[in-house]
Amino acid sequence: MADQTYRLELKNITKSFPGVLAVQDVTLSAYPGEILALAGENGAGKSTLMNILSGAFTADAGMILLDGQEVKISSPRRAQELGIAMIHQELALIPQMTVAQNIFLGREPLFAAGTLVNTKIMQTEAQRILNQLGLDFAVTALISDLSIAQRQMVEIAKAISIKSRVIILDEPTSALTERESGKLFGLMRSLREQGVTLIYISHRMEEIFDLSDRLAVMRDGQLVGVAATKELNVNSVVQMMVGRELKEFFPKAETQRGEVALEVHHLRSGTHLKDATFTLFKGEIVGLAGLVGSGRTEIARVLFGADQNEGGEIRVAGAVAHIHSPQEAIRLGIGLVTEDRKAQGLFLGQSVRSNASVSLFERLSRFGFLLYGQIDQWMRGAIQQLNIRTANLEQRVGSLSGGNQQKVVIARWLALNPKILILDEPTRGIDVSSKAEIYNLMSELAAKGMAILMISSELPEILGVSDRILVMREGRLMAEFSRAEATQDRIMQAATGQLLNAGGNS
Amino acid sequence: MASSAPQFHSTPFTLSIFLKRFGLLLVYALLGLGLSLLSDRFLTGANQINILRQATISGIVAIGMTLVILTAGIDLSVGSILALSAVITADLLKQGMPVVLAILIALGVGALMGMVNGLMIARGKIPPFIATLGMLTVGRGLTLMYTQGKPFTGLPDTFRFIGTGSIGAIPMPIVIAAALFIFVTVVLTRTRFGEYIYLIGDNPLAARLAGINTNRMIVFVYMISGMCSALAGLILIARLDSAQPVIGVGYEFSAIAAVVVGGTSFSGGEGTLFGTLLGTLLIETLSNGLNLLNVSQLWEQVIKGVVIALALLFYNAINRSSK
Structure with missing residues (x-):
């Protein structure tokens, strides 16, 4: 690749905020037609660097070259004109508008200058882009009717429609299921074939290794290393990220299974949760797997009194419990760390x-x-205790x-010393060392006799942390595996109801 | 996990933080300075007491309004609650009911109307704007029906003490408003209920999932707003010696203005009662000053509106720079 010319060169970029040197003298280049992964703990400066590239921030020092030309990226609009698009973690689409309207937001084709929007041309053009990307939803669909994954695809379509040469994706898979992620990766690979430079920020090692050509690691605002991904392994990357070796990523202590903490018989609620029967013992961590929308979160909500239990029996420590509100759940010793911490937790x-x-x-x-x-x-x-x-x-x-x-x-719930702690996607969008700390903590709590139910879409996490694994599909509890029995394929098979090929064409 | 004891350090003190905390005080001081230069009557003790006395009525209503707006709500019915509780009390007093009992009944009427607001909002899931707009009309209608359009005048002297009496040199309305201000400040900053108000205003969904009985808290808050309105009405009729059926019309405007100028955010969870106090005083001082300078009533309205708009622009600018 050495004789290839760079698409993008960042030279000696520095940016400080009051009291923090967020990015310090970073020099980084990217080729056309490559996927460059950018890893690092939260606060390492990845997002700041990418925000400088996309015009949201201006660098204090350093220069940016695009196809060999020095460019000044003074605003997001300028970045757009230069063909640099950033797809943020929090999607910036307007839910009440259609796919086509969102793709052309602010650049709508008009009948003539200063007149009405030419909807027909807009939709035809949007359709052409969706076809090019192999996306199968309608250009007239409302964003609010699309899944998170589909919305992300719309963001990418938008980036393509402005002829982006560089597309930055900030943790695109944090809200996606495995299957949806797979689709996104397919799309990213085909964009790479078309010569687009993709910069991909992620915390998920598996994905980074699966997808990227090169990997850049940042720590404390500095670039600590760039290398071809195939020359690296998970341990070396994690070590670069945190600057020290993590003892063990999934510290699974042997625990003694205690008495029954919770029994659930034929739980039912709304349209998403049809039938779930399971038991939770003291001192164990039970992983609850399944696709998004399979009823996992609903189980948590019913147990916590946030949704109505429409039939089905809940027994806490042997006694029948009628839980109508979070207060009642808390009184029974149940805690819930919600899935979406910004909307429902904080x-x-x-x-x-x-x-x-x-x-308290x-x-x-x-x-x-x-x-x-x-x-x-x-x-x-x-x-x-939690190293906050x-x-x-x-x-x-x-x-x-x-x-x-x-x-x-999590501290909020630990304060009450609950008997049963439910964690819904506890590590979504958080950095590696915090993840490891949370796994450690869960393991410690279980060892002290707490019953833990962990809902997760990340299979490595489910496999690494759980003593027992339950799998939901379409509102029903379909399978249960012991730690020894469980494999990624078995769980996916139960979650999707399909036999997987060796390659896993999920 | 980490074993070192947590090391806390204070957040750096920047200009925007300074402006956010003391900006209003600065504006108030500048206004006072300007007015005392323009009019030699402004800084007299009598005039300052006069401003405070004028400020008590809208100030007491604004205290309740602050709690409501902190929960991301609004109470448009304060003027009507004030009116209905005032005319009922005036009628009862004229029929010879003991003063203390009549006052309790007035507060009860305010609490009851506030409770209806709160239940419509918390249980009925009606937006606060609509629910209290309904109560505004209903309350005013009931007031007109109750009075048949005629005022009650000639109230007993023992009752009038709360509007016209004084303790030492300080008029009773100021004593009552100051006591209420201190009490509610303590509630907001030192109690569980106060914390819950901020948390519910910040994120009602998270509040419910954290085990807070959000519905009950919201009903309480509207009841308090109703009682504040009723109390303001009592002081007003005690001072005027008359309960008019159109008493309190437009009070929601001055109360909301005081709260907003005082820096409480309409989106809830952010603001202080001290800000509301400054907001109230600022608006009253402005009216007073414009009066002293013989500016016409009509211009006064315009100037007040402009001041409120400027205050909001100012807070927006500060909030943007401090993020």
Whole structure:
């Protein structure tokens, strides 16, 4: 590749924010027709670097060359004109508008300058792009009716429609199922064939190794290494990311299975959860696998009293429980770390203290007055135990990194010392060392006798952490595997209801 | 996991944080300075007491409104609640009911109307704007029906004390408003209920999933707003010695204006009662100053509106720069 010319060259890029040197003297290049993976812990500077490239931030120093020409990327609009598109973690589509409208947002073809939008041309053109990408949804479909994966495809279609030479994807698979991710990767590979440069930020090692040609690793704002992906392995990459060796990524301590903590018979709720029967024992971690929409989250919501139980029996420690509200669930010793921590878990504008200790307010107050001394004492312990990185207790939780935000939510439940802890996608979108810390913690809690139900779409995580694995399909609990029996193929087979080929054409 | 004790450090103090915290105080000081230069009557003790007394009525309503807006709600019915509880109390007092009982009944009427608001919003899932807009009309209609359009005048002196009496040199309305302000500030900053108000305003869904009985808290908040309105009405009729059926019309505007100028966010979860106090005083001082300078009533309306718009632009600018 050495004689090939670069599509993109970043030279000595530096960017600081008040108090933080976010990106420090980074020099990085990318070829046309390659997938360059960018890895690093949260806060390592990946997103800042990519935001500079896409015009959201301006670098303090350094230069950017595109096809050998120096360019000044002063705004997202300028980046667009130059053919640089960034697809953010939080998608920027308008749900109430159609696929075609979103693709051409702000650049709608008009009948004549300053007149009405020519919907026909817009739709034909959008259809041409969808065909080129092999996407099968209608250009007239509303974004709100599409799945997260399909929305991501629309973002990519949008990037293609502006003739992007460089497409940056920021953790595109964090909300996708394996099958959807597979489709996205297919699309990325075909874009690579067409000569597009793809820069791909991800926390998922498997995907990085599966997909990328080269891998760049950042740590503390600096580039710590770039190499052809096939010359690297997971351990060396993780070591580069964290700057030290992680003891063990999935620390699975042998635990003693205790008494029955929870029994569920024929649980049913709404249209997504049709029939689930299972038992949870003290001291074990049970993984709940299945595709998105298979009813996993609904099980958690019913058990926690957030959705109505429409038939079916719940027994907590042997006694029949009627759970109509989260308060009742909490009283029974059930905690829930929700799937979407920003929408359902956190109070983003409030302090770390309020966010973590809200569950203790009942207990640590007298005549309604909060006992801040005791709350802060507990907070210090929790921050230490969970290794939460925060400037102080007053810091707004919204300004913490994803991993630290998740630890704050977990701290909230640990405060109550629940008998049953349900974690829905506990490591989605968080960095590797936070992940490892959360796995460690789950293992410790189980060893102390807590019953843990973990919902996850990441099979390596399910396999690495669980003592037992339950698999949902279309609202029904279809299979149960012991840790020894479980394999990726068996779980996928149960989750999709299809026999997989050796290649796994899911 | 990590074993070192957590090290806390304070967040750097920047200009935008300074402006956010003290900007309003600065504006208030500048306004005061300007007015005292333009009018030699402005800085007299009598005039300052006058401003405070004027500010008590809208200030008390604004205290309740602050709690409501902190939950990301709105209460448009404050003026109507004030009116209905005031005319009922005036009628009962004229029929010879003991003053304390009549006051309790007034607060009860306010609480009840607030509870209906709260239940419509929390249980009925009606947007606060619509629910309290309905209560605005219903309350005013009931007031007109109750009074048959005629005012009640000539209230007992023992009752009028809360509007016209004073403790030492300080008029009763100011004493009552100050006591209420301190009490609600303590509730907001030191109690579980206060924390819940901020959390519900920030993210109601997360609040429910954190085990907070959000419906009950919201009903409480609207009840408090109703009681604040009723209390303001009592002071007003005690001062005027008369309960008119059109009393309190437009009070929702001045209360909301005071809260918003005071920096409380309409999207909930952010704001302080001290801000509302400053907002109230700023608006009253502005009216007072414009009066002293003989500016016409009509211009006063325009200027107030412009001030509110400027305040919001200012907060937006600060919020953008501090993120």
